Amino acid sequence: MNLLFIGDVTGKAGITYLAEQLKQLRREETLDLIVANGENAAKNGRGITIGALEELYDSGVELVTLGNHTWDQKEIYDSLDRDMRICRPANFHEDAPGRGYLNCEVNGKQVAVINLIGRTYMGLYESPFQIADKIVSEIRQTTSYIFVDFHAEVTSEKLALAWYLNGKVSAVVGTHTHVQTADERILPGGTAYITDVGMTGPRDGIIGLKKGPMIQKFIDQMPNKHELEEGPRQFSAVLITIDESGKSTAIRRILRTED
Numbered sequence: 628m629n630l631l632f633i634g635d636v637t638g639k640a641g642i643t644y645l646a647e648q649l650k651q652l653r654r655e656e657t658l659d660l661i662v663a664n665g666e667n668a669a670k671n672g673r674g675i676t677i678g679a680l681e682e683l684y685d686s687g688v689e690l691v692t693l694g695n696h697t698w699d700q701k702e703i704y705d706s707l708d709r710d711m712r713i714c715r716p717a718n719f720h721e722d723a724p725g726r727g728y729l730n731c732e733v734n735g736k737q738v739a740v741i742n743l744i745g746r747t748y749m750g751l752y753e754s755p756f757q758i759a760d761k762i763v764s765e766i767r768q769t770t771s772y773i774f775v776d777f778h779a780e781v782t783s784e785k786l787a788l789a790w791y792l793n794g795k796v797s798a799v800v801g802t803h804t805h806v807q808t809a810d811e812r813i814l815p816g817g818t819a820y821i822t823d824v825g826m827t828g829p830r831d832g833i834i835g836l837k838k839g840p841m842i843q844k845f846i847d848q849m850p851n852k853h854e855l856e857e858g859p860r861q862f863s864a865v866l867i868t869i870d871e872s873g874k875s876t877a878i879r880r881i882l883r884t885e886d
């Protein structure tokens with residue numbers, strides 16, 4: 628089974644370039660399941676709107692994960708409760724809207740997608756390790772195809788969760804930093820890993836945002852207005868191959884840009 632996971636889709640530029648690249652990729656590869664992190668898919672890059680979510684589905688994305696920007700757009704809260712194709716981090720408070728993992732059927736097989744958020748430099752959340760334990764032990768009774776999007780800032784926390792879940796899940800991939808790392812590998816237990824998949828959106832900004840205000844912020848440390856960058860776009864993803872036992876046999880990094 629080939630699972631394509633697309634890193635933080637950012638703004639309209641992210642959605643349009645994703646749609647173009649998916650058309651192309653479908654001609655080149657067999658894609659059995661397409662999952663995207665949509666936490667920046669709103670026009671302004673903050674959270675996800677109902678319209679942006681629909682556009683992702685129309686482009687071919689089947690399941691959507693989120694992150695620290697989950698609550699930026701209030702209009703999405705109802706969809707989080709009702710729509711079984713989108714999830715938010717499972718280690719948010721249990722009373723928060725939405726669900727922390729998704730189930731779907733791919734080629735007659737059950738597949739689960741879990742979203743977790745890191746705590747180091749991120750916020751006060753339940754332990755992603757304990758919550759992962761709880762969910763994975765439940766899910767493994769019905770399937771061994773388990774994919775984890777770990778939305779976290781710190782490389783060591785992401786590696787720690789990957790090694791913690793090694794052999795128990797098919798993949799742990801990192802999101803949130805918007806910068807793709809070159810450390811993709813299969814851990815000895817058959818768990819595919821990459822520290823960060825990267826961002827799909829404006830290529831020449833600073834993690835998607837306009838350079839000028841971002842540079843100024845690092846110089847004077849004053850609050851200022853941030854908008855998404857314009858110009859060339861990039862597409863960041865990983866293609867993971869999972870065998871019949873739920874173990875991954877390959878992970879390939881994909882990074883495509885305009886011009």
Ligand SMILES: [Fe+2]
Binds near residue numbers: 694695696803
């Ligand atoms: Fe994030």
Ligand SMILES: [Fe+2]
Binds near residue numbers: 635
């Ligand atoms: Fe993001």
